[in-house]
Amino acid sequence: MMRRILTVVLPTAALLGVSSQASAQENQLTGPLAGAPAVRGLRLHRKQRFEIAPAISFTLLDEFQRHILLGGRLTYNVTDWLGLGVWGAFGAVKQTTGLSDRIQEANDQRFKQSDPNFSTGQASTGRTLVRANVGKDFKQQLGAINWIFAPQITAVPFRGKLSLFQKIFVDTDAYFFAGPAFVNLREREDCGGSTGVDCSARDGSGPDPGNVRPAATKGTQSRMAIAPTFGLGLNFYTGQWTSIGFEWRALLYSWNTGGFDTAGGGEGGRFPDAKIDKSDREFKFNQMITLSFGMQFPRTIKQSD
Amino acid sequence: MRKGYRMNQGRMGLLVAAALLAVPASASAQTPGKGAKPPAGADKKADDKKPEDAKPEDKPADSAAAPADAPPASDAPAAPDAGGGGICDLDPSQCPQVDFDAAAAKKIPAQMYAVQQLYALRVRRVEVNPYWSFTLNDQFVSHPAPGLAINYYVTNVLAVGVNGTWYRPFGSNLNQDSSFNAQTRRAARIGVPLTEYDWSAALNFTYVPVYGKFAGFGDFIFHYDAYIVGGLGMLSNRPIAVIDPDNRTFQSKGHLAFNAGLGLRIFFNRWFAAVGEVRNYVFRDELENTTIAPGKAAADKSTWYGDKPVTVNVQAQVGLAIFLPFSWEYRLPK
Numbered sequence: 001m002m003r004r005i006l007t008v009v010l011p012t013a014a015l016l017g018v019s020s021q022a023s024a025q026e027n028q029l030t031g032p033l034a035g036a037p038a039v040r041g042l043r044l045h046r047k048q049r050f051e052i053a054p055a056i057s058f059t060l061l062d063e064f065q066r067h068i069l070l071g072g073r074l075t076y077n078v079t080d081w082l083g084l085g086v087w088g089a090f091g092a093v094k095q096t097t098g099l100s101d102r103i104q105e106a107n108d109q110r111f112k113q114s115d116p117n118f119s120t121g122q123a124s125t126g127r128t129l130v131r132a133n134v135g136k137d138f139k140q141q142l143g144a145i146n147w148i149f150a151p152q153i154t155a156v157p158f159r160g161k162l163s164l165f166q167k168i169f170v171d172t173d174a175y176f177f178a179g180p181a182f183v184n185l186r187e188r189e190d191c192g193g194s195t196g197v198d199c200s201a202r203d204g205s206g207p208d209p210g211n212v213r214p215a216a217t218k219g220t221q222s223r224m225a226i227a228p229t230f231g232l233g234l235n236f237y238t239g240q241w242t243s244i245g246f247e248w249r250a251l252l253y254s255w256n257t258g259g260f261d262t263a264g265g266g267e268g269g270r271f272p273d274a275k276i277d278k279s280d281r282e283f284k285f286n287q288m289i290t291l292s293f294g295m296q297f298p299r300t301i302k303q304s305d
Numbered sequence: 306m307r308k309g310y311r312m313n314q315g316r317m318g319l320l321v322a323a324a325l326l327a328v329p330a331s332a333s334a335q336t337p338g339k340g341a342k343p344p345a346g347a348d349k350k351a352d353d354k355k356p357e358d359a360k361p362e363d364k365p366a367d368s369a370a371a372p373a374d375a376p377p378a379s380d381a382p383a384a385p386d387a388g389g390g391g392i393c394d395l396d397p398s399q400c401p402q403v404d405f406d407a408a409a410a411k412k413i414p415a416q417m418y419a420v421q422q423l424y425a426l427r428v429r430r431v432e433v434n435p436y437w438s439f440t441l442n443d444q445f446v447s448h449p450a451p452g453l454a455i456n457y458y459v460t461n462v463l464a465v466g467v468n469g470t471w472y473r474p475f476g477s478n479l480n481q482d483s484s485f486n487a488q489t490r491r492a493a494r495i496g497v498p499l500t501e502y503d504w505s506a507a508l509n510f511t512y513v514p515v516y517g518k519f520a521g522f523g524d525f526i527f528h529y530d531a532y533i534v535g536g537l538g539m540l541s542n543r544p545i546a547v548i549d550p551d552n553r554t555f556q557s558k559g560h561l562a563f564n565a566g567l568g569l570r571i572f573f574n575r576w577f578a579a580v581g582e583v584r585n586y587v588f589r590d591e592l593e594n595t596t597i598a599p600g601k602a603a604a605d606k607s608t609w610y611g612d613k614p615v616t617v618n619v620q621a622q623v624g625l626a627i628f629l630p631f632s633w634e635y636r637l638p639k
Binding site: 037038039042060061062063081099102103106107126129130133134157158159160161162163164165172174258260261262272282 | 441442444485488489491492493494495497514515516517518519520521522523524525526529531
């Protein structure tokens with residue numbers, strides 16, 4: 001076993017050890033090119049230009065609901081490698097995941113009085129336990145992104161070009177961005193405890209002596225989460241003033257995506273407490289990918305020495 | 306014969322290179338747009354001319370002065386006739402009979418590359434690519450794992466190879482059941498069938514249509530390429546008993562799995578690169594049955610399996626690429 005590990009580790013270490021001597025393009029020149037810039041006549045797609053980029057974003061790894069956000073990015077590039085701007089988007093399309101659909105189906109079945117198991121004690125207990133967490137229309141209680149606004153700094157350390165099939169050549173840059181994001185969320189409203197809102201309120205009015213009615217559709221409330229956002233992207237310049245962009249973005253904040261009572265009680269607050277409040281929010285590494293079409297102004301482009 | 310062929314190739318290459326040097330403005334990869342400024346260094350170059358490049362009137366007065374015994378300019382020999390030159394005067398039979406207009410109009414089927422001398426040639430090289438993979442689309446169970454890919458480049462853009470990923474190396478289990486599952490089961494009283502992976506292996510074809518280079522911080526240059534990869538193989542997995550863990554214990558089963566993906570490779574030098582890849586593994590999964598058979602039938606294995614959906618496992622693979630042999634010789638001169 002040890003020998004096997006060594007046979008992997010030692011060659012790898014050796015390879016890494018010699019790699020530092022052979023740099024990307026032998027830029028330790030001593031001839032007439034010594035000290036020359038890496039690139040001459042570079043087209044400055046960004047320097048002192050505004051970029052307006054309509055964009056569409058798709059959230060990733062959603063548990064209960066996927067989002068498609070429409071928006072855009074406005075950036076002023078102070079230099080070719082530094083830009084200041086904002087990105088904003090609103091949740092235009094919200095699509096439930098298979099898990100949400102499954103929960104909805106199971107809940108509908110649970111309260112279907114024609115089901116042969118409906119009258120069993122186990123089914124009755126299930127209905128009682130689930131009412132605090134699942135409303136009649138489950139989709140309505142899911143956490144959702146209303147809109148996001150994020151001022152951000154963009155750094156463009158990498159600039160180059162790519163060849164596609166040796167036929168098409170496109171100027172390209174790779175960039176990083178970071179900033180604070182203001183995320184307007186819709187979540188299940190607080191209930192239980194001192195709120196005066198019954199978490200298990202029945203659908204319809206009046207008592208439910210037979211324990212047969214599902215819970216009412218849960219109410220929601222909006223709030224603002226302030227979260228760090230960062231990511232990286234690629235811009236492919238299709239012309240002097242147009243580009244196509246692709247970027248990945250992370251947003252770090254806590255929210256209650258399913259509208260469930262999951263925490264706040266028991267040891268360490270890791271168990272349900274019959275309340276919906278901020279303790280039920282879970283920290284998420286929210287991710288999305290964005291496609292954009294950029295337009296740079298002024299439309300004329302400068303070139304480096 | 307092979308050597309002669311190579312010599313011929315080399316001569317052709319020199320001719321093509323000479324032609325390229327003669328017309329650099331029309332053969333540049335990045336043709337300047339209309340009104341593009343000349344390089345700022347152009348004026349400087351003019352100032353830096355070597356003495357031998359300078360025009361006669363620029364020469365110092367003492368060097369421009371003709372020697373006292375020099376013959377008059379009118380005594381200089383006449384320019385030779387166009388076409389033959391001196392050889393035609395000496396031996397007319399050796400005078401070349403070339404129609405220069407026809408020769409200039411003749412089409413030369415030279416193979417011209419838009420980018421000369423790729424930084425890292427891949428043809429006839431083996432790529433060894435150890436990687437670490439992690440799941441991008443399974444919020445219930447993540448499947449991080451080490452893996453290894455080995456590819457042989459038949460041409461500079463096409464490779465055939467194999468890759469394998471080991472999700473339970475050396476008896477460990479890297480599959481991670483998320484706490485989210487337990488929370489959902491408790492809150493909504495619904496069981497979500499979960500699956501853990503054992504290993505996967507595939508035969509793949511790789512195509513590299515994109516390559517390019519980046520200047521980093523305007524200071525150094527590195528090269529990259531992007532590729533598409535696809536193949537066919539097996540993926541072994543098994544359900545995690547969630548619905549009826551008292552009775553059910555599942556054994557791993559292999560499933561036929563197709564895969565397709567995209568990758569990006571960034572070269573640190575001509576044989577060492579970082580690789581990032583997103584790969585979809587598509588297979589027909591077998592999930593745990595969400596209902597439990599009544600009585601003793603619950604122990605019957607035939608009742609344990611339920612749906613057989615097509616599963617798409619989207620996996621990110623991050624690793625290193627080592628190209629062997631480390632060096633090579635270009636076929637054509639730069």
